[in-house]
Amino acid sequence: MFLKIYHKGQKKESMKKVLIGIGILIACFGIGFLYLASKPSVASNYTEVVETGGAVEKKYLGQGNYDVSYLEINALQNFKKYELYYPTNIETETRKFPVVIFSNGTGVRASKYASVLKHLASWGFIVIGTEEEYSWNGFSSEMSLRLAIKLNDNKTVEGLKSNPFFSKVDLDKIGLSGHSQGGVGVFNAVTEQKHGHMIKTIYAASPANLELSSNLEWDYDPSLISVPTFLVSGTGGGYEDLVVSGKQLTQIYETLPATITKVMARRKEAGHGDMLRLPNGYMVAWFMWRLQGAPEAETAFQGNSPEIVQNKLYQDQRIMN
Structure with missing residues (x-):
């Protein structure tokens, strides 16, 4: 010896x-x-070319019933501006509209995947993005949420000739969507930011794994989440596996409390950048279910045979109600 x-x-x-x-x-x-x-992140026609494997996924990958308008508001922050996509006829509608705030991946500003925000808005959402490049701490999501409150509560807003959002924002129905570093950001927006208690659901696509995030000082704690959560990633290997492998996504899923509704699925042969677009039929379905109560959207994730579980384009599906 x-x-x-x-x-x-x-x-x-x-x-x-x-x-x-x-x-x-x-x-x-x-x-x-x-x-x-x-x-380039997401093509303008991505909804026409992405393959789907189920009726619900196909429906919500398509365009919704609303024409969409776009508005920019200057931000006194490093992310420069807020980018809002919303139903064009919002001012004449009697209803209020739910909000989804996007948390960007590193260097992938909202303007690089504008087609995703516009697509979601066509289903009756007010969608807010920014040019933030370092979204891990949830700050840009917090500031976007504060903007939503301001727009809803004030008829006149500095920098706007008129405010189409006055009394039209459903502040009881707010969701977050994030990709990669932004996937970390949605967790921290809920657990670390002032208005995190207002967020009702989150969607995280290929969130940076816990070990990588710690090494990069992007710490987050899924065990503190108390709202329904949908996790997706790809099986394409390469860079996607460095950011979040199947084992690492499972670790995040299992760290989430057993007391919340949570869903996990991995898109077959999808790379890291692909996750900005390939699962979006189910991303829209998730928000339609959680924020608009759409019964058909719910069947993708609930019931005796949830569509996402049967969908052959996905694997490693797990659901806890």
Whole structure:
């Protein structure tokens, strides 16, 4: 039996190599994020070309019944502006509209996937995005929520000739959607921000795994979540597995409390960037169910045979009611 003895100098050298290795790993993630940020994110016609595997998924991947308008509001923050997509006839409607706030992946600003926000708005949502590039802490989501409150409560808003959202925002029905770093952001918006208690549901696509997030100082704690949560990721390997493998998504799912409604599914052969668009039929269905109470949308996730469980484009599905 041999005992290997390290002198102090050797210990320091060994620790130095470990730290260098960690630094290289984090740098690789950073390069990967920048690579994604340099590419166009979602095509304007994505709803016409994405494959679906079920009737509910197909329905909600299509356009909704509302024409959509767009409005920008300057933000006195590093994310420059708020980008709002909403039903064009909002002022003449007697109803109020639920809100979905988007939390961006690193470098992938809302303007790079505007077609996703517009698509969701066509189903009767007020959708808010920003140009935030560092969304992990939930701050941009918090500020977007504060904007929604301001727009609903004030007939006149500085910077707007008129305010189409006055008394039209359903502040009891607010959801969050996030991808990658933004997937971390939706958790922290609920658990760490002032108005987190107002958020009723979250959707996280390929959220950065717990270990990676800790290494990047993007810490979050799924065990503190108290609202219905839908997790998705892809099985395409490569960069997607570095951000969140199947095992790591399962870890997030299992860390969520057993007392909430939670759903997990992985889209087959989907890469990290693909998760901004490929699962969006079910993303829309989720918000239609949780924020608008649509019975057909609910069947994708509930009942004796939820559609998402039977959908052959997905695997590793888990549902807890």
